[in-house]
Each structure stands twice: as C-alpha cells, then as structure tokens.
Amino acid sequence: MEQPKPENIDQYIATFPVETKKLLQQIRETIHKAVPDVKEVISYGMPAFKQNNVLVYFAAYSKHIGFYPTGSGIEAFKAEFTDYKWSKGAVQFPLNKPLPLDLITRITKFKAERDLEKVIRKKK
Numbered sequence: 465m466e467q468p469k470p471e472n473i474d475q476y477i478a479t480f481p482v483e484t485k486k487l488l489q490q491i492r493e494t495i496h497k498a499v500p501d502v503k504e505v506i507s508y509g510m511p512a513f514k515q516n517n518v519l520v521y522f523a524a525y526s527k528h529i530g531f532y533p534t535g536s537g538i539e540a541f542k543a544e545f546t547d548y549k550w551s552k553g554a555v556q557f558p559l560n561k562p563l564p565l566d567l568i569t570r571i572t573k574f575k576a577e578r579d580l581e582k583v584i585r586k587k588k
Contacts, residue, residue: 469506469509470506470509471506472504472506473492473504473506473511476488476506476510476511477489477492477511480524483559484524484529484559487524487529487559487563488511488522488524488529490563490565491522491529491531491563491565491568492504492511494563494565494568494569494572495513495519495520495568495572497569498568498569498570498572498573498576499513499515499519499572499573499576501515502514502515502519502572502576503515505518507521508521509523510522510523510532511523513572515576515579515580516579516580516582516583517579517582519533519572519575519576519579520532520533520534520537520571520572520575527558527559527560528549528556528557528558528559529556529557529559529563530554530555530556531554531555531556531557531568531571532553532554533553533555533571533572533574533575534553534575535552535553536574536575536578537571537574537575538550538551538552538553538554538555539552540571540574541567541570541571541574544564544567
C-alpha cells in the first residue's frame with residue numbers, strides 16, 4: 465500500500481530511518497539559517513522552501529539526499545560539485561558523507577537573492 469503524501473516537512477522527515485532524519489533536519493535548519501523568513505511547503509511530494517517562489521527542494525533516497533536548487537542554482541555552483549553526482553537541476557549528497565552545509569547555505573542565499581531580483585524586475 466502506498467504511503468499517504470506528506471502534508472508538511474515534519475511528516476516527510478518522519479518516514480525515514482533515524483540517521484537519514486538527522487541529515488534531513490540538518491539541511492532544513494541550514495536553509496532556515498540562510499534565509500530566516502523562508503516558508504516551508506511540500507511541492508512535488510518533496511520538502512520545498514519558498515520566499516516568493518520556491519528556492520530549493522530536497523528529498524531522501526536509499527543512498528543519497530537529492531538537493532534541488534533548480535537550473536540556476538546548479539549552474540552557479542557546478543564547479544563545486546566535483547565530489548558529487550549532479551545534473552542540470554539537482555545534486556546528490558551521499559548519506560555516508562558529511563553534508564556540505566556551507567555549500568547548501570551559499571546556494572540557498574544565492575537562490576533567495578535571485579528570487580528577490582525577479583520580484584523587483586516584475587514590479588518595474
């Protein structure tokens with residue numbers, strides 16, 4: 465039987481093993497420190513963090529955590545992904561290695577700045 469879709473990030477995180485929960489919570493806290501007024505939502509069945517638009521998403525899998533800063537976030541930081549599998553919209557952080565919290569912080573702040581710029585441009 466399929467699990468019901470999570471309605472919030474706490475419900476999402478609760479479905480994983482203890483060690484994975486700790487990593488997901490670390491990412492969540494890191495994103496909140498980077499952009500304190502960010503709103504938590506579930507989008508595409510994944511935890512997502514929204515300012516005006518969604519900045520970043522994350523999701524846990526059996527061997528990695530997927531971090532999804534979409535194309536602009538990947539493009540701006542791809543030189544720093546040499547130790548990770550990545551694609552045009554996502555990067556994979558292995559569960560058996562420490563999370564690159566500084567990198568997650570910088571990507572999230574970058575996405576927040578781009579989001580604000582987009583809102584300002586729309587108002588003009």
